[in-house]
Amino acid sequence: MPGRCRKGAKKWWHNEFRGCGYRITIPRQIILEVLDKSEGHLSAEDIFLKVHKVYPAIGLATVYRTLELLVNMGLVFKFDFGDGRARYELARGAKEPSHHHHLICTNCGRIIDYTDFIDEEIELIKKTEKELSQKYNFAIKNHTIQFYGLCDRCSGDKK
Amino acid sequence: MPGRCRKGAKKWWHNEFRGCGYRITIPRQIILEVLDKSEGHLSAEDIFLKVHKVYPAIGLATVYRTLELLVNMGLVFKFDFGDGRARYELARGAKEPSHHHHLICTNCGRIIDYTDFIDEEIELIKKTEKELSQKYNFAIKNHTIQFYGLCDRCSGDKK
DNA sequence: TATGTTAATGGTAATCATTATCAATAAGAA
DNA sequence: TTCTTATTGATAATGATTACCATTAACATA
Incomplete structure (x- = not known):
């Protein structure tokens, strides 16, 4: 811990x-x-x-x-x-309750962590991992999910 | 086209x-x-x-x-x-049936495209995007999902 | 606890992808 | 065809990361 x-x-x-x-x-x-x-x-x-x-x-x-x-x-x-x-x-x-993904502002570089839908995501990820491991004989260690866009401060500046 | x-x-x-x-x-x-x-x-x-x-x-x-x-x-x-x-x-x-994500071998760099579970993914992504856009006032343009691991050729070499 | 082996360190030079600069060129409007 | 200016190609500059190497310090052993 x-x-x-x-x-x-x-x-x-x-x-x-x-x-x-x-x-x-x-x-x-x-x-x-x-x-x-x-x-x-x-x-x-x-x-x-x-x-x-x-x-x-x-x-x-x-x-x-x-x-x-x-x-x-x-x-x-x-x-x-x-x-x-x-x-x-x-x-x-995996024990920590901190599993999260990122929201990245492509204008200012700000990064927001989010944990919304994490449970659903994890379920899908697990399923996908299992399937892909078998299908492609790939030993999956890790994954990333990232969203790109403009944060509230930047969405005015640049469209 | x-x-x-x-x-x-x-x-x-x-x-x-x-x-x-x-x-x-x-x-x-x-x-x-x-x-x-x-x-x-x-x-x-x-x-x-x-x-x-x-x-x-x-x-x-x-x-x-x-x-x-x-x-x-x-x-x-x-x-x-x-x-x-x-x-x-x-x-x-979005018209092309080529929406895919990547499986990346961290040893040899090989990249495999996969389209499995794409429909489920898209659904979850849409839902997440909508929620995140509202919650963080973030204009989402894009996303990436990537899995990292060892491909079949490499999983023997390096453990 | 002292000692010897060697992994690990710190400073710095080298690498390598990407950007900036700038004079020359060529799209496209008139 | 002419003119304006966005775009180009060559090259220098940048900036993150890695390689190199002599020195240091973990830690297994005595």
């Missing part, structure tokens, strides 16, 4: 790292803390800056490397919202 | 251009022809190379500019499959 550990206690993700043979380092711990404490949709640079405040020795390359690792481990999701930089957010497994 | 015009006849998209005040140029015509004749998921470079075969004077910048124009006009969809380059495919309005 992210963010609920006693200070100094073993973090929830320590076993995941150990199991893969990965070392638990200061940069990795802080990057995960930052991801846990922040609202989603952070770019690599956002994360770098936040980590830098508490750990100024951090290097940008380490942020990218760690994020790639976390994405491969399935602990973090990587998104592309069309503005040329990737965004990252904690996956938090 | 794309690809069904007599040689030399006015193309289906001429009016769309005229209506917007855009000029009908050789590069634009060829780019649209290439998009029409090819299977989807072409990168800008793919398109550049295909156009270059029939029109060697084409410049890469023109390809990018034209694609951006077509995307803004809604004639072309732009996708990101996570490999660092954008992919483009003709939208063909």
Whole structure:
């Protein structure tokens, strides 16, 4: 359960790292803390800056490397919202009630999380996943659903 | 109806251009022809190379500019499959029976189009769009649904 | 607890897709 | 045919991400 550990206690993700043979380092711990404490949709640079405040020795390359690792481990999701930089957010497994999708403003880049119809979506997604896995012999790990359009602030400006 | 015009006849998209005040140029015509004749998921470079075969004077910048124009006009969809380059495919309005989504192999980059459950998806999407438009006052133009995983060829290699 | 192996790091250069710039060209209206 | 100006092609610039490499620090072992 992210963010609920006693200070100094073993973090929830320590076993995941150990199991893969990965070392638990200061940069990795802080990057995960930052991801846990922040609202989603952070770019690599956002994360770098936040980590830098508490750990100024951090290097940008380490942020990218760690994020790639976390994405491969399935602990973090990587998104592309069309503005040329990737965004990252904690996956938090399936247990958290935070499963959501995104509404992206193509004018200002604002991102709105929504959870409406999530249950129906999940049902359809499950069904589709099952069918597609069989039909195409594809091992599905993940999915994205995104809506693009203009947010309330922008729909006046540009039509 | 794309690809069904007599040689030399006015193309289906001429009016769309005229209506917007855009000029009908050789590069634009060829780019649209290439998009029409090819299977989807072409990168800008793919398109550049295909156009270059029939029109060697084409410049890469023109390809990018034209694609951006077509995307803004809604004639072309732009996708990101996570490999660092954008992919483009003709939208063909809503009339064509080609509405599909993508299955993306995160190992080899292979892309499979699928149309399974499209009707159910469309229904859910419509419902969601309507709800979200109202709730967030968001003018939705577009959506993407993508599944990520390992294709049959890759699921052995990497687990 | 001290030590040795080697994964991980930080700084920086390199890469690569996409954009911006600008003089030359060609659509299309008159 | 002429004129206006959108469009083009070549190339430089940008910006995110990755590669490289010498140094550092996890952590298994003694």
